[in-house]
């Protein structure tokens with residue numbers, strides 16, 4: 087089956103923040119998101135993988151211009167959250183492939199990841215939805231990544247990218 | 250701004266697989282997805298958080314009935330992939346809140362996570378897209394989670410859930 091990737095979307099000037107070593111028990115993720123929601127911090131991507139020995143990390147993205155405020159806010163909550171550290175990087179971009187009706191993400195994800203690997207672009211985080219595979223990369227590689235993915239999926243490298 | 254969550258979607262009988270301790274360098278994620286794509290394994294969710302000291306984990310979901318095949322396949326590739334372990338759980342469900350035009354995920358995610366925490370439902374993994382927040386939970390809590398989220402977002406608990 088040939089899933090069709092019909093477009094590439096991207097968003098530059100993002101920042102990512104990772105809350106290291108949170109306890110894997112109910113209520114912890116809620117607490118962190120409540121802190122952010124209370125201060126009206128605009129959160130885009132939220133990524134959490136499966137815990138190991140009762141701990142895991144929570145990564146999320148915010149607009150670059152709220153990076154400092156968010157780091158400061160979470161640092162003040164660190165004792166309450168009992169996390170090991172708050173880390174981040176404010177020069178990040180998100181790039182996604184979009185395909186309606188992808189029954190399986192394996193093939194398109196493999197093609198996407200391979201295209202980035204060819205030019206040594208490192209994938210920092212991955213999330214998917216029914217119609218998308220999104221990755222975080224360093225901001226400076228965004229232009230190159232857009233061209234690589236247009237070529238890999240034989241798309242017009244037009245400027246009609248969805249932001 | 251009051252982001253509107255208009256529906257809950259879910260998918261039961263999923264299985265999750267985590268490849269532990271993969272090297273955070275270009276090409277590694279591509280290699281894993283290529284292995285799965287070659288055997289036409291239907292992958293739904295792919296989640297990877299930010300690495301620590303050069304290593305990270307990769308979690309993905311497959312239909313429950315391909316769980317054994319996928320674990321066996323990855324175990325045979327373990328030396329080639331140089332991963333620490335392949336772990337999994339075949340009694341998983343995915344549940345998502347859907348809202349068009351959510352500028353920020355923080356508020357709706359906090360509400361979703363809090364509703365699950367009230368009944369002690371543990372969140373195993375989190376991913377988002379522009380219109381969705383999705384979590385993995387134990388299969389046995391799916392019915393309860395659907396009711397909790399319908400109540401939390403004041404939705405009709407109708408059967409028109411998008412599968």
Ligand SMILES: C[C@@H](O)[C@H](N)C(=O)O
Pocket residue numbers: 108109110111112113114115116134142362370371372373
């Ligand atoms: C780690 C975090 O997701 C936790 N399991 C929770 O449910 O809040």
Ligand SMILES: C[C@@H](O)[C@H](N)C(=O)O
Pocket residue numbers: 199207208209210271272273274275276277278279297305
């Ligand atoms: C960990 C994995 O995503 C790696 N960074 C890659 O680019 O393939």
